[in-house]
Amino acid sequence: MISKRKARLTVTGVLALALMFMLIPAHPLPEQTVLSYGVANKIIVIDPGHGGLDQGATRGKYIESDIALQISKKLAHNLSQAGAMVIMLRENESDLAGDEFTGTIGEHKREDMKRRVEKANQARADLYISIHTNAVPNTVWSGAQTFYKPNNEASKTVAKAVQEELVKTLGNTKRKAAPGSYFVLNHTKMPAILIETGFISNPREAALLADSSYQSKLAFAIFSGVARAQLTESSNDKQ
Numbered sequence: 001m002i003s004k005r006k007a008r009l010t011v012t013g014v015l016a017l018a019l020m021f022m023l024i025p026a027h028p029l030p031e032q033t034v035l036s037y038g039v040a041n042k043i044i045v046i047d048p049g050h051g052g053l054d055q056g057a058t059r060g061k062y063i064e065s066d067i068a069l070q071i072s073k074k075l076a077h078n079l080s081q082a083g084a085m086v087i088m089l090r091e092n093e094s095d096l097a098g099d100e101f102t103g104t105i106g107e108h109k110r111e112d113m114k115r116r117v118e119k120a121n122q123a124r125a126d127l128y129i130s131i132h133t134n135a136v137p138n139t140v141w142s143g144a145q146t147f148y149k150p151n152n153e154a155s156k157t158v159a160k161a162v163q164e165e166l167v168k169t170l171g172n173t174k175r176k177a178a179p180g181s182y183f184v185l186n187h188t189k190m191p192a193i194l195i196e197t198g199f200i201s202n203p204r205e206a207a208l209l210a211d212s213s214y215q216s217k218l219a220f221a222i223f224s225g226v227a228r229a230q231l232t233e234s235s236n237d238k239q
Helices: 004-023 031-039 064-081 105-123 153-170 183-187 203-209 212-238
Strands: 043-048 085-088 127-134 145-148 192-199
Touching: 031 212, 043 064, 043 105, 064 085, 064 127, 064 192, 064 212, 085 105, 105 183, 127 183, 127 212, 145 153, 153 192, 153 212, 183 192, 192 203, 203 212
Parallel strands: 043 085, 043 127, 127 192
Antiparallel strands: 145 192
């Protein structure tokens, strides 16, 4: 038979062990759950570059407007799952000027860009994200790069966070975030970034950009950078 003293010790040990296990989280929060706090309830505009009459850069079978749209859809999914209110400026191959718009190709393009900015400004979005691919005559150049609204610290903070995630996640670029002179960056009223997700003029990178799994990596890296930047901003606001 077990003595009363030994019984008491046994019960005490069991209780202590049970308490120890209670203090250990059974299911640690995954990274995406933590990041979700950064974008929850934020209004985020995603602008898949080009579309309609303007396909953007093309190299053989690779078309910028199509690649940008696929990456944007994946990014929108990540942000929506995290609780953000996402506004997609286009969800198909059309642009925002519309087929009914008459004028030259240049006028059509300017009207398209104007309407993109107006839609974001009217929504009073918290962030504007424009997705593109790059192209140059030299086929050697490669690497994703994030640009931000010049002289805007909030845009710069988001761009740097996104670029850091692209570098870490993709492992094939060492480019840095930089200011960019683009219509959508200069005319939006909220923090804005433009991401050149890679060079379709580089055969190897073009094939990656057209690959669904690589697009998912790109989208998650962008999402992570945006969320981290928003978490940092929220933390600074509380101090």
